[in-house]
Amino acid sequence: MIDNRDNELENSNHDSSNHDDYEDICYICRRPESKVGKMIKIPNNICICSDCMQKTFDTINTNGTPYADLLNFNPSMMNFSNLQNEIPKSQKLKKKKPVEKEKEAPILDVKSIPSPHMIKAQLDDFVVGQEHAKKVISVAVYNHYKRIAAGSMDDIEIEKSNMLMIGPTGSGKTFLVKTLAKLLNVPLAITDATSLTEAGYIGDDVESVLSKLLAAADNDVERAEHGIIFIDEIDKIAKKKSTTNRDVSGESVQQGMLKLLEGSEVEVPVGATNKNAMVPLTTINTKNILFICGGAFPDLDKIIKSRLNKQSSIGFGADLKDKYDDDINILQKVTVEDLREFGMIPEFIGRLPIIYTLEGLTKDMLVKVLKEPKNAILKQYQKLLALDEVDLRFDDGALEEIAERALKKKTGARALRAIIEEFMLDIMYEIPKDENIGRVTITKDYIEHKGVPVIEMRGSIANQPILEDKNKL
Template structure:
């Protein structure tokens, strides 16, 4: 260490002993953190961040606190002292801030620290990392106990309460999630490293891909980040960098790195990353993004921005290890059905036993027959598919499944409207014919379960508007004629349930 560095350390130690509450720039350079920050107790969970280099405390080391809640790392403070040498700061025995000749500094008579805090405002907690737990705390409370991981049949039973149908998909996801978190809890079994259980789900729009992942994350009580692959581009181009998907998970974990490293990332619209065909331009949002995601899926330490989706000089960075993060990718894969039909019809073109070429034209669940080869022909690269070993498809929703979705789940759409009218002390009922009429209209729109809410909103608008006007209404019955716009609902007045009045 140089003589100047020793002088710098002596100045800091000397000033810390004074414990002054209010400091001028010509006096002390540090104060007690509790004095500098009156809300220090609330911020103890977060790391300090240097205002100059934006590095967190875990990277830059212990911070120097100066008034107005400003933290500066030792490296930046040292550079500041070095730059002030030419203005009268000596390197001998008299080295001190008191000996700085500020008259030699052009246009500077006194540095106002309150102006400095205005120029560099306090960083919000959304851009600050949480402090890592000490080893003693980790031993007292393990990160994940294998005994507390619900078995596959309990995971599926929980999914059954919220998701109708999709028995195969729920079974596959339950086993994959259970095996993944056993891997996280144990690390190795007899020194055998267990690979990740990343998943790729294929299903038409509105079939419940995102909903299944949300229920899983809620059941396991782990952070979940849902991101869209359409905004991802290769590094250096306009759009979100690939590391932004990990940055969103870190934000969902309240900037707790250890908690984020055992979370779930769901990347929707993954089919939009397929290789572009018949183009001479650089594929910055297709194949190149698939290649860039390989290290994330397999497991690697990546540097991600905290509280932002892109890297820049004003955003702190941190290291996140993705080896224990479960990646689930999903997409509708339009036109994949034609690739599957082409493959299935290759061996059925000639002979007495040949199948008809239009055999699979009316097959709704043709995506259930998808293979890795079909996805390669669609435009997904083999290296990407190899890191998503679990491939499964969701069933298309038929009319009977849509009717069950309306009334069976815990938070079914009908139950939501019944609760809304119950707050007005009015009962709401739907006839079976009305439910099938709603499902039939939703099937025609080809939007899956998302169409149900839109259809109900249309005919419930007048009812939700008129009911608060009349306190005598006790029950409303939705009929098939009202859904198909051939008549009105049945209104039952209070105390006269036997007399039905046509609305």
């Protein structure tokens, strides 16, 4: 009995310490304690700010209730069973640290920030190719957190450098940022620009991207103000070229994001993506938040080709109009003028000073994507069959055939899984039937539907020497 009481006391102390980390929120106006001052607490863990309490008394007094009855008012006699007992944790705000503690212990230490070559080396384990993109994003993230850690040490104030990432579909834009989020211990929010509209219209407001970052930081405003936001499908908010109505999901969204990218104090709903009367609001300063925008920008290659073909002419040594038709890296020749013609307003592009492109995947790169990364697709299937004690291997010819088929689909690395799922279905279905199967080798003939995979039984491979062949999986 003594042990149980000690455990209950310890748990209650733990719960109270966790509760002390969060601010009290007014039950009526949903404003936190940091904005309205000290709260008035009534039974059932309900907090009311002094403004709302005064308004309540004024309303009761104007309705004819004698003031003497208010003096005899006892909150414990009221029935609060229908009221909310506790605000959800997703809508609670963490208390800010005292100023003295912030001076003693800085939020970020320059020495703890990994250098660019270390960030790129970790990205190399997961992302194949894209050397230029990995170098740019490593340097940008390193400089961003050095800028935050340095603060305002002298009169020179370092501006932040937001990024615009352009690349064909399936080239690894989203995967690159997701991998970066795993490597860095910072809050990161990945959102989609397709659902954003101008404030007041159906859809998510621009501030909703900050709400997702605040949720990723466990409602800690200080951590959220040093996070990273990746806005995917940024090309979907391009200015519509032929429309007579108000462009609420295109140019208006770009205009609404201008202050967000540059740095300003924004009121953000806590625990929700849109503002309403029942959601608490907090203020986030976007000055130290790094924004990374990415998009495939379809038909941007046609704009680039038309600009480059203006110099084409007839005669010996002249540039032909079909010179750039087969160039898979045509996006690397993009300029700011091309993006303006695509539909991005100049003010928006000006707040994204770092513009870089990702390479289109070639056949050799697709083969490397299949087998080299730590979480490669083939390694995932090998692990699945290893649970059945079966060794799965692929011939070099099979890998090249898979890469060639993926190139024809023109969807980048996303096509690889669709192709592998197709020919691995029968193998994953038949192998568990026979426990004597020890090894399965996928050949080019099997992928071309001209043969069957090579199956070896356990007894035939038991006496074979184990060879380490790095070229075969």
